[in-house]
Amino acid sequence: MPNSNAKFNCNHRGGQEAGRRELVSRSLQSAQHCLEDQDFGTAYAHYLLVLNLAPELKTSVKETFQFTLFKWAEELDSLARIQDLFNCYEQALELYPNDEVICNSMGEHLFRMGFRDEAAGYFHKAVKLNPDFADAKENFYRVANWLVERWHFIMLNDTKRNLTYLRAIENAVRSGCKSVLDIGTGTGILSMFAKKAGASFVYACELSKTMYELACDVVAANNMEREIKLLHLKSLDIEIPKHIPERVSLVVTETVDAGLFGEGIVESLIHAWEHLLLEPKPKNQDVSTGDCGRVIPASATIFGMAVECKEIRRHHRVEMQEVAGVRLSNSVQFFSPTYASASASEETVEPYTTEKLSRIPGGYVPLTEPCQVMTVDFNNLQELKSLAARKPWKLSLPVTEGGILDAVVVWFVLQLDDDHFLSTSPSEETCWEQAVYPVQGLLDYSVKTGDAVMMEVCCQDCYLKIQKISSLTSECGMDFGDRDDTLNLGNEAELCNALAGLQTTSKQDGNGQVCVLESTEISLLNNVPYHKCFKAAMGKVLLSLNPSKDLQSMDVDGHGSGMNFQESQSKSSLDVPPDPLYILDVSEGFSILPVIAGKLGPVRAYSSVEKEQHQAALNLISEANHFPKETLEFWLSHVEDESVMLQRPKSDKLWSIIILDVIETSGLIQQEVMEKAAISRCLLHSGGKIFPQYVLVYGMLVESEALLLESAVQGTEPTLGFNIAPFINQFKVPVRVYLDLSTLPCLPLSKPAELLRLDLMNPLLNSSSREVKVHICKSGQVTAIPFWYHIHLDEDHSLNTSDESSHWKQAAVVLDEPIQVQAGDELVLDVQHHKSSISITVKR
Numbered sequence: 001m002p003n004s005n006a007k008f009n010c011n012h013r014g015g016q017e018a019g020r021r022e023l024v025s026r027s028l029q030s031a032q033h034c035l036e037d038q039d040f041g042t043a044y045a046h047y048l049l050v051l052n053l054a055p056e057l058k059t060s061v062k063e064t065f066q067f068t069l070f071k072w073a074e075e076l077d078s079l080a081r082i083q084d085l086f087n088c089y090e091q092a093l094e095l096y097p098n099d100e101v102i103c104n105s106m107g108e109h110l111f112r113m114g115f116r117d118e119a120a121g122y123f124h125k126a127v128k129l130n131p132d133f134a135d136a137k138e139n140f141y142r143v144a145n146w147l148v149e150r151w152h153f154i155m156l157n158d159t160k161r162n163l164t165y166l167r168a169i170e171n172a173v174r175s176g177c178k179s180v181l182d183i184g185t186g187t188g189i190l191s192m193f194a195k196k197a198g199a200s201f202v203y204a205c206e207l208s209k210t211m212y213e214l215a216c217d218v219v220a221a222n223n224m225e226r227e228i229k230l231l232h233l234k235s236l237d238i239e240i241p242k243h244i245p246e247r248v249s250l251v252v253t254e255t256v257d258a259g260l261f262g263e264g265i266v267e268s269l270i271h272a273w274e275h276l277l278l279e280p281k282p283k284n285q286d287v288s289t290g291d292c293g294r295v296i297p298a299s300a301t302i303f304g305m306a307v308e309c310k311e312i313r314r315h316h317r318v319e320m321q322e323v324a325g326v327r328l329s330n331s332v333q334f335f336s337p338t339y340a341s342a343s344a345s346e347e348t349v350e351p352y353t354t355e356k357l358s359r360i361p362g363g364y365v366p367l368t369e370p371c372q373v374m375t376v377d378f379n380n381l382q383e384l385k386s387l388a389a390r391k392p393w394k395l396s397l398p399v400t401e402g403g404i405l406d407a408v409v410v411w412f413v414l415q416l417d418d419d420h421f422l423s424t425s426p427s428e429e430t431c432w433e434q435a436v437y438p439v440q441g442l443l444d445y446s447v448k449t450g451d452a453v454m455m456e457v458c459c460q461d462c463y464l465k466i467q468k469i470s471s472l473t474s475e476c477g478m479d480f481g482d483r484d485d486t487l488n489l490g491n492e493a494e495l496c497n498a499l500a501g502l503q504t505t506s507k508q509d510g511n512g513q514v515c516v517l518e519s520t521e522i523s524l525l526n527n528v529p530y531h532k533c534f535k536a537a538m539g540k541v542l543l544s545l546n547p548s549k550d551l552q553s554m555d556v557d558g559h560g561s562g563m564n565f566q567e568s569q570s571k572s573s574l575d576v577p578p579d580p581l582y583i584l585d586v587s588e589g590f591s592i593l594p595v596i597a598g599k600l601g602p603v604r605a606y607s608s609v610e611k612e613q614h615q616a617a618l619n620l621i622s623e624a625n626h627f628p629k630e631t632l633e634f635w636l637s638h639v640e641d642e643s644v645m646l647q648r649p650k651s652d653k654l655w656s657i658i659i660l661d662v663i664e665t666s667g668l669i670q671q672e673v674m675e676k677a678a679i680s681r682c683l684l685h686s687g688g689k690i691f692p693q694y695v696l697v698y699g700m701l702v703e704s705e706a707l708l709l710e711s712a713v714q715g716t717e718p719t720l721g722f723n724i725a726p727f728i729n730q731f732k733v734p735v736r737v738y739l740d741l742s743t744l745p746c747l748p749l750s751k752p753a754e755l756l757r758l759d760l761m762n763p764l765l766n767s768s769s770r771e772v773k774v775h776i777c778k779s780g781q782v783t784a785i786p787f788w789y790h791i792h793l794d795e796d797h798s799l800n801t802s803d804e805s806s807h808w809k810q811a812a813v814v815l816d817e818p819i820q821v822q823a824g825d826e827l828v829l830d831v832q833h834h835k836s837s838i839s840i841t842v843k844r
Contacts, residue, residue, distance in 0.1 A: 024050050024053050024057070027046045027049050027053075028046070030042075031047050031064075034046065038071075040068055041075065043072070047064070048091060052095075065092075066099075066101055066102065069092050070105055073085050073089070073109065077109065086109075093106070098129055100126040100127075100129040101126075103126040103129065104122065104123060104126040104135055107121075111139070116146050116147060117208070119143055120143045120144065123136055123140035124730075126140075134837075135835070137837075138834065138835060138836070144733055145733060147731065148728065148731035150710060153709070153710060153712060153728065153732070154431040154709060156718060156725075157431070157709040157714055157718045158430070158431040159718045160429075162720055164420050165296075167419075167420050168420040169193045169194050169197050169250075169296060171419065171420075172197075172250050172417065173197040173198050177249040178199055178201065179201040179246070179250070180202045180249075181248045181251050181252075181272070182203070182205070182251075182253065183252070183272065184206065184254070185206045185211075185215050186211055186215065187211070187214060187218050187727070187728055188204060188230070189218075189722060190204075191204040191215075191219070191224075192218075192222055193720075195227050195228055201229075202229070204229070204231065205230075205231040205233045205235050207233070207234045212232040214731075215230055218723070218727050235268045240275070244276070247276060247277055247278045247293070248278070248293070249293055249294070250293070250294055250295075251269070251293070251294075251296070252295075253296075256412075257354075258410075258424065258432060258435040259350075259352050259435035260300055260302060260435075260464055261459060261464050262463055265378075266376075266388070266462065269378055270381065270384050270385055272295070273293070274381070277295075279293060280292055280294065280379055280380075280381070281294070294379055295378045297415060298377070298415050298416065299377045299415045300375065300376050300412050300413065301374075301375045302374050302375070302376075302410060302411075302464065303372055303411055303413070304373045304395075305369065305370045305371060305397065305408070306397055307357075307364045307408075307409050308364065308367055308403035308404045309360060309362070309364040309407060310406075311360050311361045311362050312436060313438075314522070315438075315519040315520070316339075316406075316407075316522060317334075317438070318334040319526050320526070323596075324534070324535040325596070325599055326595050326599060328621060329617075330624075331512045331513055331620045332513050332515050332617045333512045333514050333515065334515050335441065335516050335517070336353075336516070336517065336519045337349050337518065337519075338350070338351055338353055338437065338440075339438070339441060339516075352410070352436055352437050353438070354434065354435055355409075356434070357434050358426055359744070360743065361740050361804070367401050368397040368399055368401075369400055370425075371395070373410065373457060388459055390459065391458070392458035392465075392467075394454065394456055396454050396455075396472070397452065397453045398450075398452055399449055399450065399453060399471075402449050403447065404445050404447075405469075405471055406438065407436050407437055407438045408436075408453070408455060408466050409426065409435070409437075410435040410437065411435070413425075442471070448474070450474030451474050453470075453471055454468075454469070454472050455467070455468060513616055513620055514613075515613055515614060517590050517614075526805075530799060530806075530807070531592070531596060533793060533797045533798070534793065534797075536796075538583070538691070540796070540797075542597075542603065542656065542657075544687055545656055545687050546581060579602070580603050581601070581604070581657075582603070582604050582649040583604070583657045583658075584655050584657070584658045584659065585659040586658065586659065587608070587660065587661040589609075590609060590614050590617075591609065592621065595621055598627050598631040598632055599625065603656075604630065604633065605631060605633070606634070606635040606649065607632065609634065615634055646676060646679045646680055646683060653685075654684060655680075655688055656685065656689075657688060657689055657690075658684065658688075659690075659691045660673060660676055660680065660691070660692075661673075662758070662760070663789055663791065666737040666809060667737050668838075669758070669837070669838065670836060672835065672836070674758070674766075674835075677760035677763075680760070681760075681761070681763075690761055692791045692793050693759070693761045693792055693793060694759040694761065694765070694792050695757070695789050695790070696758075696789065696790040697755045697757075697787055697838065698752045698787060698788055699786060699787035699788075699813075700748055700751060700753065700785070700786060701748075701749045701774060701776070701784075701827065702782070702785070702812075703746060703780040703782065703818075704744060704747070704783050704784050705783070706746070707783060707784045707812060708783050708784075708814065708818075710736060711732055711733075711814040712814075713725040734813055734814060734816075734839065735812065736811060736814055737811045740810070741802055741810045742804070747778065747780055748777075749778050749779075749780050750774045750777055750778075751775070751777060753772055753774050755770070755787060755838075756831050756833055756838065758833065768832060768833055768834065771828055771830055772828070772829045773826055774827050774829055775824075775826055776822065776823055776825040779822045781819065782819040782842065783814065784812045784813060785813045785829070787812065787840070788801045788802040788810045789808075813840045819842055827842055827843070828842070830842075
């Protein structure tokens with residue numbers, strides 16, 4: 001009988017195996033049928049069943065499974081079934097835990113939904129699994145800039161800053177402060193300073209998940225993981241005894257930005273004094289320091305001065321009334337976001353921008369002496385609490401140098417203790433930038449010696465705000481000898497004169513349409529060569545497509561009679577109007593190119609601007625130029641699916657010109673630009689053009705210590721022996737963006753060389769990789785390869801993104817290791833283009 005049972009079990013197992021194979025086979029067939037019917041959800045379910053029943057098929061069905069997963073994920077995303085989407089990816093990663101393509105795709109979905117920390121984890125894993133996976137590398141580099149801001153590298157390389165903090169912390173610990181809380185620890189360096197100085201208990205908090213995990217690695221690598229307690233918390237959420245056992249005697253922090261208060265130091269210190277710190281040391285009482293609480297930094301003094309600066313001006317004020325023949329309507333007032341922040345708005349906008357004035361193109365001219373704006377004592381709870389409640393106060397700065405009032409620049413001196421301080425002054429060699437408050441909305445920006453720059457100062461929404469900036473002419477007879485917080489005027493007549501003086505230079509008429517543009521959009525509007533070049537190139541195409549008398553009378557590059565389309569049309573109203581030519585501008589942000597096109601002949605120009613405020617401004621400009629309403633239209637109102645911007649203007653029409661955004665203002669190539677060009681070529685009628693038609697990438701070899709310091713932590717010396725570099729340098733990126741080559745501290749070692757061609761009209765001329773020989777003309781160390789673009793609208797009209805008038809910045813590839821070269825040497829560069837990223841490696 002036992003033999004009979006064994007035979008039965010064997011037959012049973014054989015039947016099960018046959019059934020499994022039959023089910024797998026049928027499920028594979030069903031999955032294929034579903035894919036043919038584009039039923040991706042059902043196909044995905046079938047593949048899950050197959051892979052769970054037959055793991056041995058993982059390799060053979062991998063590519064089809066990936067395709068099915070990605071298609072089904074796109075569908076779930078469009079239906080906002082986010083949880084189902086993530087469940088699918090989790091199931092897929094259980095089956096293929098080491099698949100870099102699935103990891104990268106999961107990261108892309110997470111990033112689009114705002115989960116940057118989590119996305120970075122998946123991108124990083126994909127790169128580790130396959131270091132040559134270009135998509136994952138590009139994604140990781142982009143997200144790394146969000147997660148670990150570039151100033152971390154600059155500050156960690158600032159030996160003076162690190163040493164000053166170390167000395168102040170050592171003084172505090174040696175004087176009795178034995179328990180320390182580091183608020184906003186970043187890499188953990190200040191906590192390690194405290195432990196090295198001899199503190200008994202050290203706690204550190206960090207809100208960013210990425211920086212918290214990085215700090216954990218750094219502290220462990222320096223053998224302090226048992227001595228420093230790291231908390232993944234905002235300091236406002238720390239509770240005693242839940243997170244730390246008792247109040248501490250010292251808080252150390254550097255949660256300050258260029259405007260001092262922008263990272264929330266006031267709010268966090270108010271909470272610390274109320275809940276986490278020991279009571280402050282009473283004045284004039286002999287009490288042990290260890291029994292009292294204190295803060296490093298102890299205090300700060302904020303300074304400001306008015307400056308003239310062309311670079312700031314061109315990014316925050318529209319300087320002309322006419323652009324390439326288009327009159328800008330007096331009914332539109334353009335402002336940058338810093339001006340908008342001074343008015344009431346639902347969202348808090350940072351009221352300043354930041355610049356490293358020592359490296360700003362064209363430099364700057366001080367119009368006033370530096371003036372003390374305010375002081376703040378971080379060891380005085382009542383003073384901290386009164387800051388936000390304090391009413392705005394007025395400040396006047398006597399003008400010592402005549403010029404154009406472009407901005408008020410602010411910096412501070414951080415007093416760490418009685419003996420140690422750090423200054424962020426533009427005259428100091430510092431890692432810090434300065435806060436810039438651009439002046440906008442005045443009728444007259446000129447000032448002369450003896451005038452006064454007036455402003456209002458307040459601390460609101462965790463920001464230092466300097467607003468209502470204006471000038472007061474010297475004719476008002478002000479006496480600057482005895483200034484208090486408010487304007488000091490002697491009598492009623494003097495007050496009237498002062499008010500009259502203020503009115504002549506104060507705000508513009510507020511009845512116009514306000515249009516808030518990003519600073520890069522304003523600098524684009526101020527870029528005269530850009531608009532003239534586009535006007536000439538568009539006119540050339542339109543003339544070739546419709547060589548009628550209307551088009552021949554256009555004023556392109558100053559030629560012709562100067563008669564525009566509307567004028568010529570009114571003179572020949574009895575003629576049959578020609579069919580319009582269609583022009584599409586899909587460049588990002590605010591653009592007046594469609595309006596310029598509207599002056600060139602019988603066209604229908606379509607703008608892709610999205611914001612209602614921008615559309616209203618373009619309509620007013622069109623009206624000011626007497627355009628018929630149908631000349632300018634907004635493309636998004638004609639597109640059913642905003643994700644498919646590139647399509648025919650009408651079912652029976654094609655485009656004459658399509659304008660694409662090829663270069664980001666950061667200095668990088670726009671994402672998916674070649675894919676957009678491929679679609680655009682199919683939408684052009686015969687003789688139509690894509691602008692630009694092609695782009696040439698230029699670069700040169702330089703020696704630049706500044707780029708090294710801004711890109712990676714340079715060993716343990718700047719961090720005073722602590723091992724931080726290997727961990728934070730995981731987040732370094734090979735390309736540094738938003739550079740100004742005109743002021744970059746560097747030594748050119750070669751002449752500019754053409755590196756790559758990107759042809760949008762003729763893809764056969766493109767190559768994804770190229771080797772370029774570069775001749776060395778000066779001996780030194782090659783540390784970086786800055787690059788920029790010549791944007792060719794056609795053979796006769798081009799733009800250089802490194803020109804002084806350019807609204808574009810430049811970028812640079814920073815080498816991992818410097819290369820020593822001698823004059824006369826020749827280096828071979830391997831240049832590769834993948835999607836929007838350019839990689840340049842040096843062949844030794």
